[in-house]
Amino acid sequence: MEPRPDLSHIRIVLVEPQEPMNVGAVARAMRNFGLSRLYVVNPHPRVGPPWAREAYWVAVHAEGILDGAVVTGSLLQALEGTRFVVATTGRPRELYPAPVVPAWEVPRHVLSVEGEVALVFGRETFGLTNEELDLAHLIGTIPTAPEQPSLNLAQAVVVFAYELYKGALANGEGEREELASTEALEALFADLGRYILEIGFTDPHRHPYAMRRLRRILHKARLSPGEAQLLRGLLHQSRYAMGKKDG
Template sequence: MLSRVRVVLVEPQEPMNVGAVARAMRNFGLSRLYLVNPAPRVGPPWAREAYWLAVHAEEVLDRAVAVSTLEDALAGVHLVVATTGRPRELYPAPVVPVWEVPRHVLPVRGEVALVFGRETFGLTNEELDLAHLVGTIPTAPEQPSLNLAQAVVVFAYELFKAASGGEVGKGEALAEVGALEGFFQDLGRYILETGFTDPHRHPYAMRRLRRIFHKARLTPGEVQLLRGLLHQSRYAMEKKDGEP
């Protein structure tokens, strides 16, 4: 299972943080690292400072993949777990503490991405919209923020512990990110066309709808069915409007 998990760092700024992440991954059986739009001083090619901290994990860096966008890093992924410590008014996906993440991840048949935000301010709302699950690490209120590598090591440890204990469960075939995003685009247009919401409230409405559908853990067939329902409903409305 752990071989199907990719760790995604969004716009990392410090090469030593990337090296420390690689070491944390190696400690707990993770090997696939993706970097979204890394700072020039990070690489590629990866800075020597990253290798300084990637003790016995140089191979993770050697095989790391740099991409331009988060969507590129999530290509082919079936479950996206975003990590955050910042309170938000509304998350677009169910929120669970880090120790509950493995029970959502391990049964998935297919690719899983653990997404970590920038060292300075984490993930944007638009990036969180791509998540199917949000994982958090409870911390003391006096010092709530964690270093990037510290956050990675906590999530990696919980996954490793659960996988080593055989906590896999029955396999789930979930829809890929691309198919889900296509459905959400259709749904977003539909709720505007039907007057369910207006452009001002549209982002809020979509985050609430995303949360509902992510709880359902949609399969490829279910996504196809829902998109067909929206298309047929739109066709029926257009046909009715065109009648004399």
């Protein structure tokens, strides 16, 4: 019998899905490739919960994934407890807040993480906002023909789920790396955001762009819990020293 990789630490997060059949098709795709944990952020009322019957029609043999889905009111709530977040996008952006890789490179980043991992998929209409992308440690894309670049939501989930399953089969249970939690990183970025305004490194107008560049640098570093705490301590001590000097 073919070995079954353990992907139980990976959650699939759908942000504001609009169509019940897409959610059902996502559940089926997840079951195809050994994923079982579905989080849904602020779904359209016609989607559910309770989940529309159209979702169950499409979720062949994956009804249990729908029944066990976690519904949240915000993306941050859906990411609670995660150590690594992959956001997916098909739209080019002026500035990305994290490294960008094709779908087939995502497994080597994800499967080496100790703890909870989330793959985030955006709305059927326009995907994820820049502010939602800011929460990602890595951004995954699916190269497509320029004549028809966009994929259906469930199609995108199939591609990433397949790559994860294939990567897990090929690499087995390797050594995993403990990373700072999403909550710890967001606390660090909040401190850093205040600090760069206080020291005049940037102005309020350019602040979001500066922060996306800094996020990208720090996400490349894959900070451990201790490293994130160390950087926060450095920022706090610097602010204290500046205040003491001014006083």
